[in-house]
Amino acid sequence: MKTLNIKKPLIAWLIIITTAFVASAQDSRIQMSSLDHLAAKASQTVDVSIDERLIRVAEKLFSNAKPDEKEIRKVLVGLKGIYVKSFEFETEGQVTPADVEQIQSQLRGPGWLRMVGVKSKKDGNFDVYLLMTGETIGGLAVLHTDQKELTVVNIVGPVDLEKLAKLEGQFGIPDLEIEPTKRSKKNDEK
Amino acid sequence: MKTFIAIIILVFASTVVRAKDDDFKTVVKMIEQFYSVKHVGIPFLAKAGMKVATTAARIKGGEAKRIAEAGSIKLAVFENQEFNGDFIKFRTSLNGALNTTWMPLIQTLSATNGEQTYIYLRDTGQKFHVLVITIAERDATVVQITIKPEHLARLLRDPEGTGKEITEEATIIDQE
Numbered sequence: 001m002k003t004l005n006i007k008k009p010l011i012a013w014l015i016i017i018t019t020a021f022v023a024s025a026q027d028s029r030i031q032m033s034s035l036d037h038l039a040a041k042a043s044q045t046v047d048v049s050i051d052e053r054l055i056r057v058a059e060k061l062f063s064n065a066k067p068d069e070k071e072i073r074k075v076l077v078g079l080k081g082i083y084v085k086s087f088e089f090e091t092e093g094q095v096t097p098a099d100v101e102q103i104q105s106q107l108r109g110p111g112w113l114r115m116v117g118v119k120s121k122k123d124g125n126f127d128v129y130l131l132m133t134g135e136t137i138g139g140l141a142v143l144h145t146d147q148k149e150l151t152v153v154n155i156v157g158p159v160d161l162e163k164l165a166k167l168e169g170q171f172g173i174p175d176l177e178i179e180p181t182k183r184s185k186k187n188d189e190k
Numbered sequence: 191m192k193t194f195i196a197i198i199i200l201v202f203a204s205t206v207v208r209a210k211d212d213d214f215k216t217v218v219k220m221i222e223q224f225y226s227v228k229h230v231g232i233p234f235l236a237k238a239g240m241k242v243a244t245t246a247a248r249i250k251g252g253e254a255k256r257i258a259e260a261g262s263i264k265l266a267v268f269e270n271q272e273f274n275g276d277f278i279k280f281r282t283s284l285n286g287a288l289n290t291t292w293m294p295l296i297q298t299l300s301a302t303n304g305e306q307t308y309i310y311l312r313d314t315g316q317k318f319h320v321l322v323i324t325i326a327e328r329d330a331t332v333v334q335i336t337i338k339p340e341h342l343a344r345l346l347r348d349p350e351g352t353g354k355e356i357t358e359e360a361t362i363i364d365q366e
Binding site for chain 2: 047050058061090
């Protein structure tokens with residue numbers, strides 16, 4: 001019986017520690033499956049899913065000898081996933097506030113910081129969120145909503161914003177337009 | 191008892207391997223059952239990898255840039271048939287069937303014209319297999335290849351474009 005008394009708290013601690021580790025690893029992964037129903041109405045749906053296994057593969061494939069590939073490789077190091085969901089519609093109003101709220105509510109969680117929020121008549125709403133883990137960025141989410149469009153990009157793992165532009169237009173990632181110059185252009189339209 | 195456990199392990203392992211090998215057929219059957227269509231069998235293609243590559247290279251007018259390893263192409267074509275059905279349900283079934291052995295890379299759908307494209311990747315340790323499923327209004331193709339390592343990076347960088355190339359490469363023999 002005594003052994004059991006020692007084991008129980010030990011097991012409890014192990015469960016707490018394990019859960020904490022798992023939670024911290026998964027924190028920057030946002031759930032986007034609530035948007036899947038939009039595909040039935042969308043003229044174009046793109047769903048990209050590059051998990052950690054694929055990223056590790058990609059890391060090995062990109063050569064250090066070629067400058068552009070070397071830069072991409074640097075960005076990929078440490079990343080745990082790249083996920084994109086994008087919907088385009090022929091008519092307005094297909095995306096409800098509830099759809100957007102499903103994503104935004106996750107981004108109001110602990111650690112998430114809204115870095116850029118732009119409302120433009122021309123380009124719609126454009127929000128960039130960072131998951132801060134201490135001084136470092138542990139993940140990134142981009143939410144773009146337009147009259148006829150909804151795009152969510154989620155990069156899981158440490159992100160170097162300066163190098164992030166290297167991934168734009170690749171791996172199924174659209175042009176995020178979060179380069180400093182482009183961002184200021186967006187802000188001008190505000 | 192040990193022998194019994196060993197037999198169970200062997201049986202289980204062989205089932206897993208067989209399930210992996212049969213994923214191509216599973217997908218083809220799934221399309222047939224879901225949409226009530228029938229594929230056109232092109233059995234010689236599996237053995238004609240080199241021929242495909244030569245033809246593709248000639249048509250493109252340059253060096254052999256083939257993406258698939260020679261002899262690795264599996265192809266099923268559905269021609270001039272109706273693909274009416276709830277593609278969301280189809281997508282769910284497809285992902286459910288392939289989820290354990292394949293990694294989904296990109297999926298594109300269109301409710302306007304019913305077009306669907308699915309690209310999956312499988313890592314077998316030494317080689318990478320790519321499965322490209324394209325369903326349009328009246329045609330569909332299922333292509334499985336072993337991708338050459340030098341093209342894998344290209345597939346990851348541009349999954350949609352490279353996926354189209356894979357389908358073209360596999361089906362281009364029809365133009366001969």
